[in-house]
Amino acid sequence: MSHVEVMNGNRAAGIAACLARPDVIAAYPITPQSSVVEFISRMIAEGKLDAKICEVESEHSAMSVLEGASLAGARTFSATSSQGLALMYEPYFRASTLRLPIVMAIANREMISPQTLWASAQDSLSVRDAGWMQFYAEDNQEILDTLLQAFRIAEDSRVLLPINVCYDGFYLSHMSERVVVPDAEEVDAFLPDGYDPEHIVLDPDRPMAVDPLTNGDLLTEYRAKHLAAQQAALQVIEEVDAAFSNAFGRSWDGAVEPYRIDEGCQAIVVTLGSMTGAGREAVDRLRDDGEAVGLLKIRAVRPFPAREVREQLAGVPAVGVVDRNVSFGWNTGIIYQEVSSALYGVQGTARIPIISGLGGEDITVEMFEDALRKILVAGRLSSERRDETPETIWLRQEKEGGAA
């Protein structure tokens, strides 16, 4: 039987990782991730998890250790944040291009400068094109559940790609709430019994040269297969969520989750991560005022669920995307660009870029109400005006004194 505990997001991530019975864990401490690996380390020290944990001298080494372990057939796990992820970038790319199904939690943290510790998906979104799959969780239950799903998605023979489960630093990593923890037996029944690679392996009984110097002709072919695997993952994500729902009674709606979206919707706000809770509350308040508004939560950024996003948003008079990150050079956030690409060619749907909550600033329910009302106004423009590129809205809290 499952049981209920009050826990923070890092503990939820640590528990999920332990339930997946990884063989090798390697990580380097960084705020706000550190307590994930501290928890796993304690579980191993207490004899509750039979796994090898490697204390390494950097994140670059952490990912390199996991690549060796995964090549040898180990189920692997790590966790990192921000500058740690940046230092990991070189082996991070290799993990995906060698098709190693490594699972890594990312407690999202802003990138410097200025010096900062607090939430933003700037770190993981900046490496969204490095070939990994990336999920973003709204609450601690979703962290635990998505991590369990992640092992099964990553190791699926149609996918074989590494995966990040990302969640906002401090808002989730250090915030405690109710989480249902499944039993080990239930998880054992849901996940395959260990990772057993066929496609690439370091094994004296099956000798193969791994990662030799390769010309562009073959590299192109591997890239085409990698991109196809990302697309195949969209189907696998749906299947795994359905299997998860059967096993545990909770569904997360696959790659996107619509909230109060219906035929008559006049405005939809698109969210990522922990901000979604405030967004739902704002939608409820405006619905109480008689406004036809809804919310679309993006769960998977890679693979990007373009078809689902288009189906949910096309034809709605106005859509706003709230980004807790920026896309330098576009004057918008990153998810805005992703959503805009999915809506390419759609006419009569205004697309409003909204940047808010950088550096861990709160995005309040009132700010979401403000955003939704601005989106509603944009939706009342003529169809031609709606197709014009709108100004980016910088949604900030009113503060007294000093810099605004």
Next chain:
Amino acid sequence: MRSEYIVPIGPDGIYEIKTGTWRTTDPRIDQDVCIRCGVCLMHCPVGAVKREEGRFTIDLEYCKGCGICAHECPKGAITMEGRLSA
């Protein structure tokens, strides 16, 4: 599709590129000094060292002349002989 694999592994790539064309110095194994330990084969980054009938030989189509084998050989049995200066 030219490859049956989804990742860069040996049967596809390792002998795809004739790295021997990069070589500026040639390795020479003194078979009388060689103790057949195989250290050169283990260290060769392009898989150019082969063991044939108990002897180690270097395939000059793929040897890129890096000299790692000569550096690692415990008996100093491998020397790199200059081509450019010859």
